[in-house]
Amino acid sequence: xxxxxxxxxxxxxxxxxxxxxxxxxxxxxxxxxxxxxxxxxxxxxxxxxxxxxxxxxxxxxxxxxxxxxxxxxxxxxxxxxxxxxxxxxxxxxxxxxxxxxxxxxxxxxxxxxxxxxxxxxxxxxxxxxxxxxxxxxxxxxxxxxxxxxxxxxxxxxxxxxxxxxxxxxxxxxxxxxxxxxxxxxxxxxxxxxxxxxxxxxxxxxxxxxxxxxxxxxxxxxxxxxxxxxxxxxxxxxxxxxxxxxxxxxxxxxxxxxxxxxxxxxxxxxxx
Amino acid sequence: xxxxxxxxxxxxxxxxxxxxxxxxxxxxxxxxxxxxxxxxxxxxxxxxxxxxxxxxxxxxxxxxxxxxxxxxxxxxxxxxxxxxxxxxxxxxxxxxxxxxxx
Numbered sequence: 001x002x003x004x005x006x007x008x009x010x011x012x013x014x015x016x017x018x019x020x021x022x023x024x025x026x027x028x029x030x031x032x033x034x035x036x037x038x039x040x041x042x043x044x045x046x047x048x049x050x051x052x053x054x055x056x057x058x059x060x061x062x063x064x065x066x067x068x069x070x071x072x073x074x075x076x077x078x079x080x081x082x083x084x085x086x087x088x089x090x091x092x093x094x095x096x097x098x099x100x101x102x103x104x105x106x107x108x109x110x111x112x113x114x115x116x117x118x119x120x121x122x123x124x125x126x127x128x129x130x131x132x133x134x135x136x137x138x139x140x141x142x143x144x145x146x147x148x149x150x151x152x153x154x155x156x157x158x159x160x161x162x163x164x165x166x167x168x169x170x171x172x173x174x175x176x177x178x179x180x181x182x183x184x185x186x187x188x189x190x191x192x193x194x195x196x197x198x199x200x201x202x203x204x205x206x207x208x209x210x211x212x213x214x215x216x217x218x219x220x221x222x223x224x225x226x227x228x229x230x231x232x233x234x235x236x237x238x239x240x241x242x243x244x245x246x247x248x249x250x251x252x253x254x255x256x257x258x259x260x261x262x263x264x265x266x267x268x269x270x271x
Numbered sequence: 272x273x274x275x276x277x278x279x280x281x282x283x284x285x286x287x288x289x290x291x292x293x294x295x296x297x298x299x300x301x302x303x304x305x306x307x308x309x310x311x312x313x314x315x316x317x318x319x320x321x322x323x324x325x326x327x328x329x330x331x332x333x334x335x336x337x338x339x340x341x342x343x344x345x346x347x348x349x350x351x352x353x354x355x356x357x358x359x360x361x362x363x364x365x366x367x368x369x370x371x372x373x
Contacts, residue, residue: 150291153298153299154298157302
């Protein structure tokens with residue numbers, strides 16, 4: 001049975017698109033059939049981060065409106081044949097998305113893939129609420145910084161109120177992905193620590209992605225970091241997070257860019 | 272700042288954590304309900320307005336939230352009873368200092 005996962009945050013610029021691309025690729029690299037869906041209508045960027053910007057013909061809106069068939073709009077990744085992208089429209093605005101349209105696309109994608117990963121736009125408007133609407137699980141991307149943590153708390157509230165699962169009285173599985181973490185600064189008390197963020201948000205931890213120059217490098221090249229530089233700290237953090245999504249119990253670490261050095265162990269297990 | 276405080280400087284993360292905890296404790300309880308400040312402002316204005324005429328633009332309502340206690344500060348400017356308008360034409364005009372010859 002396919003799982004629909006929304007990657008969300010409330011705040012912009014915390015790494016939703018980067019994380020969607022990296023986790024989607026990481027899941028495909030361990031043999032899963034994955035589609036990543038861009039919900040940021042009008043400001044699409046997942047195509048660019050995935051390096052598929054020149055191959056976009058049809059988009060999510062075209063499919064919901066019946067202009068194109070779903071298989072025509074899906075872009076197969078050239079590096080990983082189990083990975084596909086459904087781009088957002090760049091020319092339409094977010095009001096072109098309807099709940100019925102999204103439901104029919106998600107229902108079809110569930111039959112074709114193991115994982116449907118929805119890259120939410122920032123904010124709490126229509127695009128963001130539709131991206132989370134049919135999710136079974138949510139990955140909340142958070143930076144260890146006050147405004148990001150506050151917005152994450154708001155999004156967690158929406159996940160518990162505005163999703164189909166919540167309305168049926170079921171739970172949406174929530175996972176916290178902390179990105180741009182700077183371990184030395186947190187150790188000096190200059191940055192919220194993992195424990196601080198977990199205490200405040202009370203949400204199980206999926207992974208800790210260290211601040212890394214390799215993340216920008218990968219997006220410059222249009223290649224998810226788990227493909228572009230699998231040995232980098234950030235890539236290893238995303239690979240571990242993907243395995244935790246699969247249900248594996250992997251010790252929580254903050255991998256660093258130095259090869260062969262495993263980072264400091266945190267002694268905290270993913271829930 | 273003296274030399275000593277340079278060495279004593281503590282990280283700002285504990286401050287961030289405390290601020291977030293206080294803020295979110297409040298935001299979680301008010302989520303989905305109308306803004307308390309707006310409701311209080313409207314109802315207090317209506318109550319005072321039944322007895323005296325007030326200018327809604329000259330009312331300030333401020334909330335200061337603390338961990339254990341919050342304060343609500345309401346500042347309403349009530350104009351004094353309007354006196355009969357003096358007859359301007361009969362008043363002697365006094366030149367303002369700027370117009371006096373030096």
